[in-house]
Each structure stands twice: as structure tokens, then as C-alpha cells.
Amino acid sequence: xxxxxxxxxxxxxxxxxxxxxxxxxxxxxxxxxxxxxxxxxxxxxxxxxxxxxxxxxxxxxxxxxxxxxxxxxxxxxxxxxxxxxxxxxxxxxxxxxxxxxxxxxxxxxxxxxxxxxxxxxxxxxxxxxxxxxxxxxxxxxxxxxxxxxxxxxxxxxxxxxxxxxxxxxxxxxxxxxxxxxxxxxxxxxxxxxxxxxxxxxxxxxxxxxxxxxxxxxxxxxx
Amino acid sequence: xxxxxxxxxxxxxxxxxxxxxxxxxxxxxxxxxxxxxxxxxxxxxxxxxxxxxxxxxxxxxxxxxxxxxxxxxxxxxxxxxxxxxxxxxxxxxxxxxxxxxxxxxxxxxxxxxxxxxxxxxxxxxxxxxxxxxxxxxxxxxxxxxxxxxxxxxxxxxxxxxxxxxxxxxxxxxxxxxxxxxxxxxxxxxxxxxxxxxxxxxxxxxxxxxxxxxxxxxxxx
Numbered sequence: 144x145x146x147x148x149x150x151x152x153x154x155x156x157x158x159x160x161x162x163x164x165x166x167x168x169x170x171x172x173x174x175x176x177x178x179x180x181x182x183x184x185x186x187x188x189x190x191x192x193x194x195x196x197x198x199x200x201x202x203x204x205x206x207x208x209x210x211x212x213x214x215x216x217x218x219x220x221x222x223x224x225x226x227x228x229x230x231x232x233x234x235x236x237x238x239x240x241x242x243x244x245x246x247x248x249x250x251x252x253x254x255x256x257x258x259x260x261x262x263x264x265x266x267x268x269x270x271x272x273x274x275x276x277x278x279x280x281x282x283x284x285x286x287x288x289x290x291x292x293x294x295x296x297x298x299x300x301x302x303x304x305x306x307x308x309x310x311x312x313x314x315x316x317x318x319x320x321x322x323x324x325x326x327x328x329x330x331x332x333x334x335x336x337x338x339x340x341x342x343x344x345x346x347x348x349x350x351x352x353x354x355x356x357x358x359x360x361x362x363x364x365x
Numbered sequence: 366x367x368x369x370x371x372x373x374x375x376x377x378x379x380x381x382x383x384x385x386x387x388x389x390x391x392x393x394x395x396x397x398x399x400x401x402x403x404x405x406x407x408x409x410x411x412x413x414x415x416x417x418x419x420x421x422x423x424x425x426x427x428x429x430x431x432x433x434x435x436x437x438x439x440x441x442x443x444x445x446x447x448x449x450x451x452x453x454x455x456x457x458x459x460x461x462x463x464x465x466x467x468x469x470x471x472x473x474x475x476x477x478x479x480x481x482x483x484x485x486x487x488x489x490x491x492x493x494x495x496x497x498x499x500x501x502x503x504x505x506x507x508x509x510x511x512x513x514x515x516x517x518x519x520x521x522x523x524x525x526x527x528x529x530x531x532x533x534x535x536x537x538x539x540x541x542x543x544x545x546x547x548x549x550x551x552x553x554x555x556x557x558x559x560x561x562x563x564x565x566x567x568x569x570x571x572x573x574x575x576x577x578x579x580x581x582x583x584x585x
Binding site: 291292295298299300305308309311312313315316347350354358361362364 | 429481482484485488491492495496501504505507508509511512513515516519520
């Protein structure tokens, strides 16, 4: 029953998105143009792009994309619709559906961004599978952290600057680990070296997810 | 003026700490020299900060479970005093680092994690100013407070894995006690931790009372 409700909620998010195609198209354009600017400034002129810069640049682009994309996820809900949800479903289902939907959205955006990034900026990655795993884990982490922050920011009238201020400190630890993991993948280190980072990432994801589920009902009630 | 016993204790301890800290006997160590006295002032600030942030977290949780606005006042004021102690900790640390590590801001995971934690709590304070309605502000910021504290703790576990720290007692460095081979610093250091923490609690309680008085006045 709960699962079915969850499915319906996710379906609602998808169809809402499909009707406007705002986030997907807008953010795809955002990520592609950012990468293109990086290409113009780094690669076109001379090869100043060291692997460390390559990696950091990619994750910074992803982070800003995530903040901008997921920042919208609660701001776009109208007051009346929220009130309607309030009567038919529980807050845990709402936040869970949003997290799942945002994870999918982030996965699409970051994987597309990744392909385009490799295309224009060159591919210095040793272990592409591990790097992709880092992207997947990172997208999950970004989505779960930013969804709850977006709910908080939306309560403060969806102030965009507030979204950035609130999310950066919370996302930095995750970003540090994921950049390290991605660097390991680039250097083609053995997977056993990176297991530590993978576990840390998974546990941060789990902690944030659990906290979101517990705390979202308090945010929602107001 | 009537002071309760712990306020008198604070005054006594801090007088003792100031006198012993500035004029008392300290171990002679290479490089550290007289800067070792900063132990009583720098390290105690971080102890105080962590304690205040923990108290603030407890009040945030109690607010969420009771909706009593007074808990939110307490939570916010303990963040304020925690941030103040954090800033003083930075300044005293920069002073110390300048003389011992050759730079006021060396690359060090402890400094980084403290800086990020400060950012999170600054964000908390900014968030507080974004609301008009008291109950709404209390509820939303309590939630953010819990997140900030959890992330702060995660950071403490993560960052030491990234780079080695210069601070004693971690990353293969010996603990601070090796510098204090005659145990002459401990009798000052432990009271200093208690004293500075009590002073912070004192400041926080004054501000909390002021807030409650203000609210009662405006509600009349």
C-alpha cells in the first residue's frame, strides 16, 4: 500500500516534470554550457589541465548543478497542492518520493554531463567503472542531502541564496570523499584502496536519508 | 548582587587560571617555549565550543518534541556562544600556529573541519534571520541544527583520513601530555576547561533570560 502510494507520488513528480521539462532541459543546458565554458578557457588555449584540476572542476560543476536543480524541488509546489498532499499522504512518503525522484534526475544529469565532459575535456580516467560508481554514489548523496535542505529553504520563501548558504557546509564532507574516490579511479588504483571511501559515502547517504525521514515531518507541519 | 555557587566557582577558577596561565611555571620545550601557555586558552575554547554545540543540539531536539519556544531560545543562544568560542579558538590558534608551525593558517584537517563547522553554524544563524514567525523559525532551524551537528561529527571522522594533522594526539602524533612531562600543566588545564565552559554557560543564561524578558514585555 505504502509502496503503491510512493509509486504514485514519484509518477506525479515525473509527469509534472515532463509537462514543463523545465528542470531537465534547463539543467542539461546549464551543465553543458558550463562545461563548454571550461573547455573554452582550459583546453582550447593550452593544456593547463592537470588531472587534479580536471577532477575538481567536474565535481564543482556537478555540485552547482545539483544545488540549482534540487533547489527547485520544493519551491515549485504551490501552497494549495501541499495542503492537498497533507490530507492524502504522510510526510515520510513525500520526502522519500522526492529523494528518489531527485536521485534519478541527478543521475541523468550527471551521467550526461560526464559523457559530454569527457568528450570536450579529454579522458584521463584509468578506471571508468569506478569513476561511474563515484558519480552514482555522489548523485545519491547530493540528492538526499539537498532535498531536505531544499525543503528547509522553501519554508523561508524559497530564497535562492539561502539554498546555497545552507547546502554548502552540509555537502562539503561528501564532496571531499567523492573527489578522493574519483581521483583514485582516475589513477587506476586498486578497488580495495577505495573501499574505505565507498563505505564512508554509503554511510553518509544512509545517515542523511534517515535524518531526512525523521525530521521532514517537523518541517512539513508548519 | 547575589551569585549562585557555580558563578562564584567560575570567578575563582578563572582568576586562578589567568594568574597561573600567565605567570605560573610551564615546561621548557624547544619551539613551543612560552607559547605552551596557550594550551589554557586555545584548547579550552574548542572544548567549550563542542560542549555548547552539544547542549544546543539537545535543546533543539527537546524543542521539536515539546514545541516549547523557550527551548529554542536556549538552543539558539548556545549556538551563539559556541560560535563565539569557535572564533576565539581560531584567533588563539592562529597566534599559536604562527609561532610554532610557522604559519597562522597551516593546511590541517582539524582547522578545515572547524572552519566548515563554523560555516554550517553561520548558515544556521542566517537561516534564523530569514523567518518572521517565531514557531516556524524555531521548528525549521532546529531541524537544520541537528543536520549541522551530525555533519560536524561526520567531518571529524572523515577529514583526518584525507591528510595528516599537525595537532597532537592524532595522525601518529604523540598526545600533548609528552610536552608536560612533569605534570605541571594538568592542574591548570583541567580547571581551565571547566572555568571557560562555565563562563560560556553564564553568558548564555544571561542572554536567554534577556530574551525571555523581552518576549514577555512585547506580549503584554
